[in-house]
Amino acid sequence: RFEGVTMAPPDPILGVSEAFKADSHESKLNLGVGAYRTEELRPYVLNVVKKAENLMVERGENKEYLPIEGLAAFNKATAELLFGADNPVIKQQRVATVQGLSGTGSLRLAAALIERYFPGAKVVISSPTWGACFHHLNLYVKLSQGVPWSEYRYYNPKTVGLDFEGMIADIKAAPEGSFVLLHGCAHNPTGIDPTPDQWEKIADVIQEKNHTPFFDVAYQGFASGSLDEDAASVRLFAARGMEVLVAQSYSKNLGLYAERIGAINVVCSSADAAARVKSQLKRLARPMYSNPPIHGAKIVANVVGDPALFNEWKAEMEMMAGRIKNVRQKLYGSLSAKDKSGKDWSFILKQIGMFSFTA
Numbered sequence: 001r002f003e004g005v006t007m008a009p010p011d012p013i014l015g016v017s018e019a020f021k022a023d024s025h026e027s028k029l030n031l032g033v034g035a036y037r038t039e040e041l042r043p044y045v046l047n048v049v050k051k052a053e054n055l056m057v058e059r060g061e062n063k064e065y066l067p068i069e070g071l072a073a074f075n076k077a078t079a080e081l082l083f084g085a086d087n088p089v090i091k092q093q094r095v096a097t098v099q100g101l102s103g104t105g106s107l108r109l110a111a112a113l114i115e116r117y118f119p120g121a122k123v124v125i126s127s128p129t130w131g132a133c134f135h136h137l138n139l140y141v142k143l144s145q146g147v148p149w150s151e152y153r154y155y156n157p158k159t160v161g162l163d164f165e166g167m168i169a170d171i172k173a174a175p176e177g178s179f180v181l182l183h184g185c186a187h188n189p190t191g192i193d194p195t196p197d198q199w200e201k202i203a204d205v206i207q208e209k210n211h212t213p214f215f216d217v218a219y220q221g222f223a224s225g226s227l228d229e230d231a232a233s234v235r236l237f238a239a240r241g242m243e244v245l246v247a248q249s250y251s252k253n254l255g256l257y258a259e260r261i262g263a264i265n266v267v268c269s270s271a272d273a274a275a276r277v278k279s280q281l282k283r284l285a286r287p288m289y290s291n292p293p294i295h296g297a298k299i300v301a302n303v304v305g306d307p308a309l310f311n312e313w314k315a316e317m318e319m320m321a322g323r324i325k326n327v328r329q330k331l332y333g334s335l336s337a338k339d340k341s342g343k344d345w346s347f348i349l350k351q352i353g354m355f356s357f358t359a
């Protein structure tokens with residue numbers, strides 16, 4: 001019965017990791033998977049994470065199942081972190097938040113919601129997107145066969161910058177009521193984000209066309225070093241009273257890659273609609289994985305819920321974001337010094353986060 005199964009192509013990014021392991025060159029550098037490394041090129045476990053884990057052991061916390069929607073303290077903390085605790089969407093209980101299996105799992109849940117409740121609605125994705133273009137496409141095309149998609153222009157190789165006109169034109173041309181996938185900050189893989197003024201114009205077109213913004217937020221606090229600054233794009237859309245989808249991940253900003261902790265948030269027009277949407281997200285999650293893992297959720301809830309740990313986290317995030325900026329400075333400096341072609345490398349400094357498109 002399994003004889004007819006064909007070989008799947010390897011994951012393009014994880015393939016780079018395998019090739020890296022197999023290479024014996026002494027000064028090899030892994031530029032594949034987006035995971036933070038220390039100055040010594042080691043993975044980094046945040047001190048606040050160790051402290052939160054110690055707290056959990058001291059308290060003798062159990063490993064009982066979580067409800068389908070996840071840990072209540074986590075869901076509250078994650079929505080407040082994203083929008084700000086005083087945001088009207090929080091105060092008016094208009095956000096349906098469900099814990100997801102990190103960013104990927106949360107995007108997957110959102111894709112299932114779109115497929116189930118908005119059949120035929122198109123998802124428009126930046127070109128290029130995450131994971132050397134394959135990952136988001138895999139989410140929509142392979143896992144969620146029912147969701148049609150297309151791309152909007154994003155990267156302009158001539159300027160090594162944003163193709164803003166192309167982006168606006170393509171979002172405008174998408175069928176009315178499409179879902180527009182946007183990276184909240186530190187666009188993967190280009191490292192190029194719209195300016196605040198450009199975000200306003202993107203919001204204008206999305207509103208004009210009755211599209212729904214669908215944010216992928218994988219780097220809140222990790223890109224600029226500020227949780228608020230990195231959430232500004234999402235908050236701008238919420239402040240316009242729009243419905244918004246937001247997938248969150250704690251892989252990078254808390255270094256919880258393997259804990260698979262994140263969330264899907266749906267900003268609705270009323271508390272009543274939010275309650276209904278949440279019930280449907282749970283219904284979609286139940287047959288997929290039943291309920292999410294507890295460990296990462298407790299870490300996040302403990303860190304965000306404890307003022308001392310929260311401040312320490314912010315300092316560690318600033319440190320990580322600062323080191324990345326520093327590496328960009330050094331890369332820019334040595335490329336500019338060594339390259340005699342006259343190429344302007346300043347885009348390395350204008351881009352943000354761990355990724356850089358160089359040509």
Ligand code: PLP
Pocket residue numbers: 034101102103104105130183187188216217218248249250251257262
């Ligand atoms: N979204 C973006 C834009 C990313 O860059 C990543 C990982 O690098 C993710 C989502 C999801 O990662 P995870 O599933 O580990 O949260």
Ligand code: TYF
Pocket residue numbers: 011013014032033034035130131132188
């Ligand atoms: O683009 C990146 O590097 C991240 C990390 O199967 C990643 O999205 C890439 C591929 C993958 C898991 C994580």
